[in-house]
Amino acid sequence: MxxxxxxxxxxxxxLGISITVLFTLLLVFIIVPAIFGVxxxxxxxxxxxxxxxxxxxxxxxxxxxxxxNHPLYKPYVNGIIAKEPTSLEEEIKEIRRxxxxxxxxxxxxxxxxxxxxxxxxIETIMDDEVTKRFSAExxxxxxxxxxxxxxxxxxxLRLTVLWGLGVLVRYCxxxxxxxxxxxxxxxxxxxxxxVVGYLPNGRCKDFLSKHVHLxxxxxxxxxxxxxxxxxxxxxxxxxxxxxxANHTSPIDVIILASxxxxxxxxxxxxxxxxxxxxxxxxxxxxxWFERSEVKDRHLVARRLTEHxxxxxxxxxxxxxxxxxxxxxxxxxxxxxSFEIGATVxxxxxxxxxQFGDAFWNSSKYGMVTYLLxxxxxxxxxCSVWYLPPMTRQPEEDAVQFAxxxxxxxxxxxxxxxxxxxxxxxxxxxxDAFKEExxxxxxxxxxxxxxxxxxx
Amino acid sequence: WGSAPATSLLSLAVTSExxxxxxxxxxxxxxxxxTIRKENFDSIPDLEFxxxxxxxxxxxxxKRNLRQESDGLADEINFEDFLTIMSYFRPIEMNMDEEQLxxxxxxxxxxxxxxxxxxxxxxxxLQEYRNVxxxxxxxxxxxxxxxxxxxxxxxxxxxxxxCVGQMGPDQVYEGITFEDFLKxxxxxxxxxxxxxxFLNVDTIAHCY
Numbered sequence: 001m002x003x004x005x006x007x008x009x010x011x012x013x014x015l016g017i018s019i020t021v022l023f024t025l026l027l028v029f030i031i032v033p034a035i036f037g038v039x040x041x042x043x044x045x046x047x048x049x050x051x052x053x054x055x056x057x058x059x060x061x062x063x064x065x066x067x068x069n070h071p072l073y074k075p076y077v078n079g080i081i082a083k084e085p086t087s088l089e090e091e092i093k094e095i096r097r098x099x100x101x102x103x104x105x106x107x108x109x110x111x112x113x114x115x116x117x118x119x120x121x122i123e124t125i126m127d128d129e130v131t132k133r134f135s136a137e138x139x140x141x142x143x144x145x146x147x148x149x150x151x152x153x154x155x156x157l158r159l160t161v162l163w164g165l166g167v168l169v170r171y172c173x174x175x176x177x178x179x180x181x182x183x184x185x186x187x188x189x190x191x192x193x194x195v196v197g198y199l200p201n202g203r204c205k206d207f208l209s210k211h212v213h214l215x216x217x218x219x220x221x222x223x224x225x226x227x228x229x230x231x232x233x234x235x236x237x238x239x240x241x242x243x244x245a246n247h248t249s250p251i252d253v254i255i256l257a258s259x260x261x262x263x264x265x266x267x268x269x270x271x272x273x274x275x276x277x278x279x280x281x282x283x284x285x286x287x288w289f290e291r292s293e294v295k296d297r298h299l300v301a302r303r304l305t306e307h308x309x310x311x312x313x314x315x316x317x318x319x320x321x322x323x324x325x326x327x328x329x330x331x332x333x334x335x336x337s338f339e340i341g342a343t344v345x346x347x348x349x350x351x352x353x354q355f356g357d358a359f360w361n362s363s364k365y366g367m368v369t370y371l372l373x374x375x376x377x378x379x380x381x382c383s384v385w386y387l388p389p390m391t392r393q394p395e396e397d398a399v400q401f402a403x404x405x406x407x408x409x410x411x412x413x414x415x416x417x418x419x420x421x422x423x424x425x426x427x428x429x430x431d432a433f434k435e436e437x438x439x440x441x442x443x444x445x446x447x448x449x450x451x452x453x454x455x
Numbered sequence: 456w457g458s459a460p461a462t463s464l465l466s467l468a469v470t471s472e473x474x475x476x477x478x479x480x481x482x483x484x485x486x487x488x489x490t491i492r493k494e495n496f497d498s499i500p501d502l503e504f505x506x507x508x509x510x511x512x513x514x515x516x517x518k519r520n521l522r523q524e525s526d527g528l529a530d531e532i533n534f535e536d537f538l539t540i541m542s543y544f545r546p547i548e549m550n551m552d553e554e555q556l557x558x559x560x561x562x563x564x565x566x567x568x569x570x571x572x573x574x575x576x577x578x579x580x581l582q583e584y585r586n587v588x589x590x591x592x593x594x595x596x597x598x599x600x601x602x603x604x605x606x607x608x609x610x611x612x613x614x615x616x617x618c619v620g621q622m623g624p625d626q627v628y629e630g631i632t633f634e635d636f637l638k639x640x641x642x643x644x645x646x647x648x649x650x651x652x653f654l655n656v657d658t659i660a661h662c663y
Binding site: 126 | 504510541591651
């Protein structure tokens with residue numbers, strides 16, 4: 001009764017054959033290279049073709065806009081107001097000089113002193129550095145994803161067709177392929193590490209564990225069509241060190257771990273993540289914390305120190321910003337990992353937003369939505385730079401060391417080095433910062449006031 | 456958002472691009488509501504840096520600055536009010552004549568005057584002056600209250616001598632009036648300094 005129509009069996013057969021072909025192709029071109037760590041270069045060709053298509057699309061939009069004689073909607077990147085670069089002291093000196101002719105070293109408060117703070121305040125109200133960093137970086141050319149396009153009305157018919165094709169390709173071809181790969185990767189990871197966990201401790205176990213991890217991460221990398229360029233691989237982290245990188249998305253872990261064998265640090269989650277975490281720790285010693293332990297900084301520091309001091313254990317992978325930043329800047333590093341006293345291997349990761357924006361705005365998207373967005377983008381293109389190792393000098397404290405590492409990472413990745421705390425995305429400013437500016441000003445006024453009263 | 460009356464906005468002589476920028480900013484601060492309250496300014500982390508943060512935020516809700524007839528504080532402001540406050544910080548234009556420049560300058564100085572004069576009585580008393588100095592010098596844990604006070608007192612005496620000249624021993628200086636305030640700012644080109652310039656972005660911002 002199922003095969004009522006004569007060509008039904010034909011359809012079923014065709015379906016069966018195409019699925020077999022698909023899976024064979026999958027195996028040969030994607031999974032086997034992943035196991036051995038080689039690459040056919042298919043992704044690079046794909047990337048070049050895409051770039052050419054994007055350029056064409058952008059030209060069409062610009063032409064369309066010119067025809068209709070409208071200005072193009074190009075988003076700005078640098079902020080909307082010109083902030084005066086003068087410092088507190090310079091400005092107050094200048095105002096006082098032009099006013100009552102008194103210099104800064106006369107210790108009085110002037111009515112006009114309020115002016116500098118007033119203007120700075122209005123400037124930040126109009127446009128502030130920190131909030132900008134938290135929305136996705138804005139593009140200059142269109143990458144055929146409707147989520148990044150603001151110029152819809154200038155698209156011609158040809159371009160719409162191309163965009164439609166793009167949607168078809170991404171959702172009907174790439175997405176199922178990627179989901180299949182991801183599924184394969186994760187299940188291999190869980191089963192592989194569990195099996196390896198049954199082996200007795202020794203060189204064999206370590207060898208197998210390393211390769212199981214690497215293989216599965218490489219499959220996941222291909223599941224996202226991530227095209228990664230590694231620079232300076234001779235600086236890769238070694239045992240007993242801490243690997244520190246800037247954080248843009250959860251994918252950072254996969255990117256780094258597919259090129260090196262690390263011990264992860266993090267909180268144990270429930271659900272699928274928890275299953276993966278528990279399986280991984282059977283094969284090699286990752287550092288997972290219970291939710292209650294995470295708050296206890298001393299406990300965390302102690303466990304990390306123990307891990308690091310054991311030279312046979314793997315380098316730890318830590319993201320000190322604490323939250324995902326939109327990859328145009330590097331925010332303040334939390335000092336915890338820098339207090340431990342191990343060698344720090346900084347790594348800079350920079351994503352190319354042209355193919356897909358990897359930034360996870362956790363207040364806007366949940367994890368599943370985010371992963372779906374990633375899997376329906378064209379590709380994830382990024383560069384990873386391994387920087388030379390750094391150690392804490394005797395005269396610096398943990399915070400200064402953290403800032404030094406942060407500057408190195410920001411400079412290498414071409415990101416802006418910001419003082420602000422990434423945690424600000426959700427919390428309020430710590431009081432310590434409020435005092436800095438006030439201290440500077442009061443030092444200026446009071447310091448000299450005390451001199452005068454003494455003389 | 457086209458409900459803002461065009462006439463009052465024209466008088467601000469800001470370009471439509473700049474108004475769109477400011478409107479985006481307003482929407483960001485108000486979290487897509489039509490009005491802003493004092494609490495909305497808490498979402499600007501950079502502002503915490505500023506010792507007179509309280510006075511600046513207060514200035515946005517001060518009815519004298521909003522050019523309203525009544526006195527006191529508003530609870531919330533809409534986009535038009537926001538633009539009104541921002542207009543105190545617009546840069547001078549090349550084609551302004553003497554009278555316009557003078558009015559421009561007075562407006563900006565009035566804004567600063569209102570910052571000092573927190574009880575709205577038209578005078579900056581010694582107590583109000585002390586408040587401002589204490590706020591500016593607050594947050595320095597090593598500074599004692601007495602030091603801040605004596606600095607303020609010294610400055611107030613200085614101000615009195617500029618405004619009233621020599622005072623007799625029984626004379627009490629009630630406070631700095633706006634005319635006296637103007638005298639103290641003589642020589643300072645506030646109109647060229649008290650502005651925020653827009654970057655020359657030659658394209659328009661997003662449309663939602």
